[in-house]
Amino acid sequence: MKLCTLEHNHLGVERNGQIANIYEALQAHPAAEVPATMDELINQPESLPALEAYMQTLEQTGPYMHAIESCTFGPAIPNPEKIICIGLNYRRHADETGSPYPETPILFSKFNNTLTGHGSNIVVPPVTQALDYEVELAIVIGKTAKQVTEDEALNYVLGYCTANDLSARDLQMKTAQWLLGKTCDGFCPIGPFLVTKEDIADPQNLALETRVNGEIKQQSNTADMIFTCAEIISYVSRHFTLKPGDILLTGTPEGVILGLPEAERRYLQPGDTVSVHIEQLGTLTNKLVNAE
Structure with a gap:
């Protein structure tokens, strides 16, 4: 469904x-x-x-x-207890940023203030001059998961969504902790749909794409993940309990603005329209606007 x-x-x-x-x-x-x-x-x-x-x-x-x-859409999952994100989880994305492949999943978090829905306007906060897009497959947990094995992990999934892990790169790189650049208001649009797991035969074989003002910027497949959905769920559940409605963002593929040579980087601006798409899950579109 x-x-x-x-x-x-x-x-x-x-x-x-x-x-x-x-x-x-x-x-x-x-x-x-x-x-x-x-x-x-x-x-x-x-x-x-x-x-x-x-x-x-x-x-x-x-x-x-x-x-x-x-229709006016809210965030597909409106009230998660946790939004857990995985950094540098695509091989070609790590390559483009000159980063080594992580040996274990890199975890960081977003909060509920970042959630917004398909079709909403997102304010570009005046504290950043380097706003970037990140198409991501979101996993939504369907039942309490603690100490689950990789073989069991997908049984704990309710479904999957398209998400955009918007990132203020200048804020993100201010310190070793990425939190500041990831948690501005509206920085986690998710939806329009939650597609139940029964309709997704293999979450490790889904095409992803980002378009900015209609121009393709990211184009890849979840097969390029370093850590699979099952590995991520199992790993996180061994450290803390996942609850129904929790969201796991599984990383972004190559093609982000940060991965370009510095002279070629044109970061997102008010007036830009960003559409992120995942095969079988749908297209999530948001327009960026100035702060009032």
């Missing part, structure tokens, strides 16, 4: 190019055990079959059905 979070935290489900607003549908056609919000679904993952069955009862022309382009 392709799920999303709509305005007012309503749960949406994509069907035939439209979005069913489940909250609105439940007002007209009540049904027990059907979640009305993404938070309810995450806290009760056993409700997913009930949601699938409920979708079969809805008319394609009902008033709760909306064209995708008319």
Whole structure:
């Protein structure tokens, strides 16, 4: 299933190019055990079959059905306990930045203030002059994971999303800790959709792409990851517990602005439109704007 979070935290489900607003549908056609919000679904993952069955009862022309382009999207996962990111996790990205391949996953974090949705405007904070894009596959955890093996790891996944790990490179490189350049407001757009794991046969074989104002900047495949999704989940769960709704950003491929020769770097500016796309998951688009 392709799920999303709509305005007012309503749960949406994509069907035939439209979005069913489940909250609105439940007002007209009540049904027990059907979640009305993404938070309810995450806290009760056993409700997913009930949601699938409920979708079969809805008319394609009902008033709760909306064209995708008319919808206002929130972040696909609105309230994670944790947003854990993996640095330098693509071989060719490490190559372009002149960095050695890490021997263990490099972890850093973002916070919920960074979350925003597809179609939202993102303010370029005046404290940076070096804003960069990073298309990333996001893993969303579906059940509590602690000390899980790599063989078991993908069983703990609820689904996958497209994300953009926006990074202020000048702030990021001020110190050895990357946090400052990663956590400005709106620096983690995610969505539009959460695609449940049953629909993704192999998360290690998905094409990724970034376009800025329509021009391709990044183009790669998750097969280039140094640490796989299963390895990341297992590694993190051995150090701290992952909870339902937690987000793991799995790194970005080559093609970032930082990887260009210094004279060729044109960092993102207000007015730019950035679209990040992952095969089977969809395209996430945001426009950058000036601070008011």
